[in-house]
Amino acid sequence: MTAVSAYKSDSEESIAKITRHSHLLAAQLQSLRSQMYPPEAKKSLKTxxxxxxxxxxxxxxxxxxxxxxxxxxxxxxxxxxxxxxxxxxxxxxxxxxxxxxxxxxxxxxxxLPRRRPGEKLQIVAVANFKGGSAKTTTTVHLAHFLALQGLRVLAIDLDPQASLSTMFGFQPELDVDENQTVYGAIRYDDDLRVPLREVIRKTYFDGVDLVPGNLELMEYEHETPQAIARGEGRGEGMFFRRLRSVINSVEDDYDVVLIDAPPQLGYLTLGALYAATALLVTVHPAMLDVSSMNQFLKMTSDILHVIQENGGDLKHDFIRYLLTRHDPHDVPQVNIVALLRSLFGADVLAPAVVETTAIASAGLEKKSLYEMARGAVGRDTLNRALESVDAVNQEVLNHLKHVWGRP
CATH class of the missing domain: 1.10.1660 (Multidrug-efflux Transporter Regulator; Chain: A; Domain 2)
Known part of the structure; x- marks a missing residue:
C-alpha cells in the first residue's frame, strides 16, 4: 500500500468513526433527556x-x-x-x-416593570473570545432573573454549538430543523428567508422566548463573504445590519433581548455587537483569559472602526465587564481583579459571580440556579451562589432601568 492510499484509508475510517460517535452521543443525550423530563421529555419550571x-x-x-x-x-x-x-x-x-x-x-x-411607551428595547449582547468565560451561563441566568422580575425576554442563541438552546431543553440536532434558527431570518436568499417571529419558540420559563441555534448558523459565516463579493446586501441588508433589522420586527413583544454570541469574532458576532444597545463582556480573572480578552478588545475595536466607516452607527448605552468563576481566596485572581478595576473603573460590574459547585451542579442538570430545588445542593452553598448571581443580575437590571430613565 502506498503512503497516499494509506492516508486515504485513514481519512475514510476517521469520517466513519466520527459520524458513528456523533450518532451514538446524540441518541444517548436523547435518552438521558427522556429520563430527566418524562413523559414528554420537556423541561418544566418549579412552583x-x-x-x-x-x-x-x-x-x-x-x-x-x-x-x-x-x-x-x-x-x-x-x-x-x-x-x-x-x-x-x-x-x-x-x-x-x-x-x-x-x-x-x-x-x-x-x-410589572415592563417597558413603557417611549422606552427603547434593550438588546444586550454577551460576548468574549475565550471558551469557559461563562458566557452561556451568564445569559441563561440573566434571562431567568429578568423573567422572574416580570419582564418579557427574548434570548437569541447565535452560537452554532447551541449551549443556550440546550439549557432551555432543546437538543439542537434533533429539535431544531433547517431554517429554524436566526439564520432562517437573516439569510441572503430571499426565497427561503422567513420572518423572525416564525423561528421564535415559547419556553417552559414564562416570560422567556428563545430563538434556538444549531450548526446551521455556520452557513451565515460561509455565505456572507460571497454576498459581499457579489455586491449584495446593501442598506439594511448589509451583513452587520441584518440581525438588528429582524429584531426590530418583534420589538413590541419584548422588554429585553439577550444575545449569546459565538466565541469568535465572525460575522454573526459583529451583527450582535451592532444590534446591541449594551454589551456584557464575561471574563474569568486568570491571566490567560485576560490576555485573550485583550485580543478580543483589539480585534473588536479594529473591525468596529471599519463598520463605522461604512455607515454603521455604533452606540451602546453601556459596556460592562463581568467577572465570572471568581475565587475570592485565590491571590492571583484577586490581583487580576484589582488590576481590571484600576484600569476600567466602574465599567467592571461591582459584584462578581463566584466560583461555586452549585452552578456546576445546576449545569449538569441543564438548569440555572433559579430552577434548583432546595436540597439539590447544600442550602448554604446554594444561597451563597444565588446571592452572587442575584447581585450581578440586579446591577445589570439597574443599568437597564437607568437607560429607561427610572430611579
Whole structure:
C-alpha cells in the first residue's frame, strides 16, 4: 500500500468513526433527556411557595392569601397532607402582577416593570473570545432573573454549538430543523428567508422566548463573504445590519433581548455587537483569559472602526465587564481583579459571580440556579451562589432601568 492510499484509508475510517460517535452521543443525550423530563421529555419550571410568590410580587404573604380567598387572584395549587401548602406557577405570579398593576396604577411599575411607551428595547449582547468565560451561563441566568422580575425576554442563541438552546431543553440536532434558527431570518436568499417571529419558540420559563441555534448558523459565516463579493446586501441588508433589522420586527413583544454570541469574532458576532444597545463582556480573572480578552478588545475595536466607516452607527448605552468563576481566596485572581478595576473603573460590574459547585451542579442538570430545588445542593452553598448571581443580575437590571430613565 502506498503512503497516499494509506492516508486515504485513514481519512475514510476517521469520517466513519466520527459520524458513528456523533450518532451514538446524540441518541444517548436523547435518552438521558427522556429520563430527566418524562413523559414528554420537556423541561418544566418549579412552583413557588406563597411566601416566595408574595416576595416576587412585592406584597405581604397575608395579602396574597386574602386575595386568593376573595377570588381576586388565581387559585394556587394545594399540596401537603392537609392541602394547606400553596404553590404558584410563574405564569400565575405574572397574572397577579398584571392584576395589581391595573388595580393600583400608581404602583404599576413596581408590580410589572415592563417597558413603557417611549422606552427603547434593550438588546444586550454577551460576548468574549475565550471558551469557559461563562458566557452561556451568564445569559441563561440573566434571562431567568429578568423573567422572574416580570419582564418579557427574548434570548437569541447565535452560537452554532447551541449551549443556550440546550439549557432551555432543546437538543439542537434533533429539535431544531433547517431554517429554524436566526439564520432562517437573516439569510441572503430571499426565497427561503422567513420572518423572525416564525423561528421564535415559547419556553417552559414564562416570560422567556428563545430563538434556538444549531450548526446551521455556520452557513451565515460561509455565505456572507460571497454576498459581499457579489455586491449584495446593501442598506439594511448589509451583513452587520441584518440581525438588528429582524429584531426590530418583534420589538413590541419584548422588554429585553439577550444575545449569546459565538466565541469568535465572525460575522454573526459583529451583527450582535451592532444590534446591541449594551454589551456584557464575561471574563474569568486568570491571566490567560485576560490576555485573550485583550485580543478580543483589539480585534473588536479594529473591525468596529471599519463598520463605522461604512455607515454603521455604533452606540451602546453601556459596556460592562463581568467577572465570572471568581475565587475570592485565590491571590492571583484577586490581583487580576484589582488590576481590571484600576484600569476600567466602574465599567467592571461591582459584584462578581463566584466560583461555586452549585452552578456546576445546576449545569449538569441543564438548569440555572433559579430552577434548583432546595436540597439539590447544600442550602448554604446554594444561597451563597444565588446571592452572587442575584447581585450581578440586579446591577445589570439597574443599568437597564437607568437607560429607561427610572430611579
Amino acid at each position: 413557588f411557595t406563597s411566601r416566595e410568590a408574595a416576595a416576587m410580587v412585592g406584597i405581604a404573604e397575608s395579602t396574597l392569601r386574602q386575595m386568593s380567598l376573595d377570588g381576586e387572584s388565581v387559585a394556587p395549587e394545594l399540596h401537603g397532607r392537609d392541602n394547606r401548602r400553596r404553590a404558584y406557577t410563574l405564569t400565575q405570579i405574572n397574572e397577579i402582577r398584571a392584576h395589581l398593576a391595573q388595580k393600583r396604577p400608581k404602583e404599576a411599575l413596581n408590580f
